[in-house]
Amino acid sequence: MTVFPQSVAPVVEIKAAVKHYRAPEGHLVRALDGIDLVVGANEFITLLGPSGCGKTTLLRTISGFEQLDAGQLLIQGRPMNDVPPHRRPVHTVFQSYALFPHMSVGENVGYALDIQGVGKAQKRQRVGEVLELVGLAGMERRKPGQLSGGQQQRVALARAVVDRPALLLLDEPLSALDRQMRQSMQRELKNLQHELGIAFVFVTHDQEEALTMSDRIVVLNGGHIQQIGTPAQVYDRPANPFVAGFIGESNLFDTHVTACDDGIAFLMDSQGDLLQVQAGNLQAGGYAQVLLRPEQFHLDRPGDDYVALQGRVEQTVFIGKDFEVLLRTGRGKPVKAVVRDASRLAQQRLHPGSELQLWYAREAAHVMAGRA
Known part of the structure; x- marks a missing residue:
C-alpha cells in the first residue's frame, strides 16, 4: 500500500x-x-x-x-x-x-x-x-x-x-x-x-x-x-x-487571596466561601479565578492535601458507575460534582437536603488570573 x-x-x-x-x-x-x-x-x-x-x-x-x-x-x-x-x-x-x-x-x-x-x-x-x-x-x-x-x-x-x-x-x-x-x-x-x-x-x-x-x-x-x-x-x-x-463542565470561583502560608493560598470567593490552593505565584491581596472540575471531588478525604467544600445536596442523579451531585454551599454557591461509589453506599449520603462535604486536592485546583 x-x-x-x-x-x-x-x-x-x-x-x-x-x-x-x-x-x-x-x-x-x-x-x-x-x-x-x-x-x-x-x-x-x-x-x-x-x-x-x-x-x-x-x-x-x-x-x-x-x-x-x-x-x-x-x-x-x-x-x-x-x-x-x-x-x-x-x-x-x-x-x-x-x-x-x-x-x-x-x-x-x-x-x-x-x-x-x-x-x-x-x-x-x-x-x-x-x-x-x-x-x-x-x-x-x-x-x-x-x-x-x-x-x-x-x-x-x-x-x-x-x-x-x-x-x-x-x-x-x-x-x-x-x-x-x-x-x-x-x-x-x-x-x-x-x-x-x-x-x-x-x-x-x-x-x-x-x-x-x-x-x-x-x-x-x-x-x-x-x-x-x-x-x-x-x-x-x-x-x-x-x-x-467551553471545554468540559466547570466550577469557577472568583476569589480574593486573603493569605499565603507555607505554600498554601487561602482564598475567599465572591459569595464568601473559603478555598485553599497551592500558592504558586499568588500573593495576599491579589485576585484569582479558581477552576475545579466536577470529577475532581471525592466523598471521603483521600489524603492530607485535600480540603473540603461543605453544603447541602440539592439534586442527585445516578449515571451508571457515578453519581452526579449538585451541592449548594452555605453561602449559596452551586457546585457540581461527579463522584464514584462502587458499593452504592453513597446513596443515603447523597439524599437531597442532606449536609455533605466534597473533598478536593489543593494541587488539582487550576488557578487563572482574576480581576478586582
Missing part, C-alpha cells in the same frame, strides 16, 4: 491573519483578528469554538474560498494569499458529501485523477488502495444512493485524499451522522490520518470530538485564538475562563 510522504517543514503557517465581513447594519465585523497558527506535518489540528467564533472562516482562508484582508498564509513554505483554490495542495470535506449521484463509487473517488490525466491502470490501483483504506473495498460499482450515510462519508474522504494532498480540511463532516456512527467515524478518521501521514485541520463545535481526535486543539472566540494546546492541556489547564467554561 502506498504511504503518502510527510513534509519536513510546517504544512501551514498563518501570520497575523485578518478577515472582515460587512454586517447587514453596515459596520465591519472582524471574523479573524490577528490569527497566528502553525500546523505541523502529520498533525491532527482541531479548530474548536462556538458559532461565529471564526473557525470556518479560518478554514476557508486556508482552502482559498476566502481571501485574507491582511496577514500571510503559507502552505509547505509557499505564499498562498493570491493562489486560487484549485492550485493549492489542499482538499476540503464538507458537511454535505457532494457526491455525484450518477457516478459509481469508483468514478466519484477517481474524478480528481481523471482531471489530472492519470492513466487507467494507475487510477484503478490508487482508487482501490484508498477505498481499502476507508473500508470500502469491493464497492467500486455501487452508486451513492445505495450507500448508508457513514459509507457516503467514507467515499467523500476517499475522494479527497486519492490525489495525495499536503493537507486535508474537514468542515464538521460528521455532523449529519447519529451518535454511534459519529463515534465510529471519529476513530476511523484518526486512524486514516495516521495511515496517510498528512496533516488534518478539522472544524467542530463539539468538544467531545475535539478531545477525542486531536493532537492539538485551537480554541477560538470572537476571531481570536484563546488557547492552543493538547487535549489534556486545554482541559486540565485552560488559559482563561472562556476556555474553562
Whole structure:
C-alpha cells in the first residue's frame, strides 16, 4: 500500500491573519483578528469554538474560498494569499458529501485523477488502495444512493485524499451522522490520518470530538485564538475562563487571596466561601479565578492535601458507575460534582437536603488570573 510522504517543514503557517465581513447594519465585523497558527506535518489540528467564533472562516482562508484582508498564509513554505483554490495542495470535506449521484463509487473517488490525466491502470490501483483504506473495498460499482450515510462519508474522504494532498480540511463532516456512527467515524478518521501521514485541520463545535481526535486543539472566540494546546492541556489547564467554561463542565470561583502560608493560598470567593490552593505565584491581596472540575471531588478525604467544600445536596442523579451531585454551599454557591461509589453506599449520603462535604486536592485546583 502506498504511504503518502510527510513534509519536513510546517504544512501551514498563518501570520497575523485578518478577515472582515460587512454586517447587514453596515459596520465591519472582524471574523479573524490577528490569527497566528502553525500546523505541523502529520498533525491532527482541531479548530474548536462556538458559532461565529471564526473557525470556518479560518478554514476557508486556508482552502482559498476566502481571501485574507491582511496577514500571510503559507502552505509547505509557499505564499498562498493570491493562489486560487484549485492550485493549492489542499482538499476540503464538507458537511454535505457532494457526491455525484450518477457516478459509481469508483468514478466519484477517481474524478480528481481523471482531471489530472492519470492513466487507467494507475487510477484503478490508487482508487482501490484508498477505498481499502476507508473500508470500502469491493464497492467500486455501487452508486451513492445505495450507500448508508457513514459509507457516503467514507467515499467523500476517499475522494479527497486519492490525489495525495499536503493537507486535508474537514468542515464538521460528521455532523449529519447519529451518535454511534459519529463515534465510529471519529476513530476511523484518526486512524486514516495516521495511515496517510498528512496533516488534518478539522472544524467542530463539539468538544467531545475535539478531545477525542486531536493532537492539538485551537480554541477560538470572537476571531481570536484563546488557547492552543493538547487535549489534556486545554482541559486540565485552560488559559482563561472562556476556555474553562467551553471545554468540559466547570466550577469557577472568583476569589480574593486573603493569605499565603507555607505554600498554601487561602482564598475567599465572591459569595464568601473559603478555598485553599497551592500558592504558586499568588500573593495576599491579589485576585484569582479558581477552576475545579466536577470529577475532581471525592466523598471521603483521600489524603492530607485535600480540603473540603461543605453544603447541602440539592439534586442527585445516578449515571451508571457515578453519581452526579449538585451541592449548594452555605453561602449559596452551586457546585457540581461527579463522584464514584462502587458499593452504592453513597446513596443515603447523597439524599437531597442532606449536609455533605466534597473533598478536593489543593494541587488539582487550576488557578487563572482574576480581576478586582
